[in-house]
Amino acid sequence: MDRDYYIFSNGRLKRKDNTIYFIDSQDNKNSIPVEQTNSLHIFGEVDLNTKLLNYLPKYGVILNFYNYYGYYSGTYYPRKKNVSGFTVVKQALHNFDYNKRLFLAKSFIDSAVHHILRNMRRHKEDIKELIEKIELERLNIERANRIDELMGIEGRIRKYYYQSFNWILRDDFTIERREKRPPKDPVNALISFGNSLMYTAVLSEIYKTQLDPTISYLHEPSTKRFSLSLDIAEIFKPLIVDSVIFYLINNRIITLENFDDQDGICFLNEQGRKKFIREYEKKMSTTIKHRKLKRKVSYKMFIRLECYKLIKHFIGDEVYKPLKAWW
């Protein structure tokens, strides 16, 4: 089973012989089995050697770095192995043709809204009105002619969705509005942290396929980010990240003590991050019996299947239908 490893301590990560070692500041040596590693997430202050950087790509291991506040800062991404120029050309054509691009952008948002409503329906009667507002807004997705229009619809849906958090979450956690840069309250900090993890998880699944992570549909393909990862993450953020947040808060696993505040930036402290990641990893490895595959599929694998469906769409095999959780 491919695992993700998270490093919180400060220390040194290196290749020695044919293994990876992490040596912390107290000289404790831990080995990480390279063949069973999917990606490494580095939250601490870590030194690396080039032997490590030359070694990891052989096994397709991705290194993700996060800054002091726990937010994604970058990835060391191995040389692409399974390339298919054919697929990339087709993928690009679906961006170039505005109608084709719009179709995919709509698909991503529709799936996201499906999962948003699914989260909301699980909670309380109190948010009936907000649910209705979203359902009404959802009807506009189909009619939208432009991507910025679509973004507007999505923005309004998200506003209602985040309002509902105040009913879904326990009393001591509230959210006024979504603030990304920087998050100013604990709920925003949780969303940002979770979304960082989701982004890197999607990226690492894209990497295992022939897709080009820079060619996107809902998000503008940009030079800054692997924007296809942002597109696909839309589907999985409400499905995975938000449900982890609800679980952690409502079961009092994460409390206000797990946050630090520095100059108005609110972020999860180390304890909080560990709690979050434990639950998030548990969720990612939870399996559901797939209706077509007739096989148990983990949440993480569902991300890869989404990539496969996109490839099939691009090469003219099967029209893309986004995931809509049925369970």
Place this chain on the structure above:
Amino acid sequence: MGIDFDKLKVQGVKVNYFYICKRKLWLFSKGISMEQNSDRVLYGKLVHKNAYPRLKKREVLIDDILKLDIMDKTYVKEIKVSSKMTEADKMQLLYYLYYLKQLGIEKKGMINYVKERKLEEISLTAEYEKKIENTLVEINRILKMETPPALKKLPYCKKCAYYEFCYALEED
């Protein structure tokens, strides 16, 4: 004889895939490979690597296209994990023999199912030659297709490295 061999020649694995699944053949030829995700493929590689450790000459590469497992004076030998896909394996090896014959080299073929301790000898007959030629024409026709051949359920789909790719479908 009437085929332009130089224009039609392909990698041996494509002949194998042709007899297993046309869709797999097409996808593979477009660089959409799934083999790196498959434990079965990894297992096959290990069996290849560990078979006949005393043999010095392994993996003969011809024309940058054909990768022969073993070639000696009389035989071209192909190592296989299981004898389940007999026809595909046989045709792949026959294609090697055919290819070598085009280069003026005549050999016999041997499939070694190392795990099953089974050998199978084959030789290139006129009938097989005709079959290989038809196969090459057909393969080239499939490779030229704009879109992949439609999904067709086969009894061994579940064991294929492309299973998740092919069956990642949504219900309405």
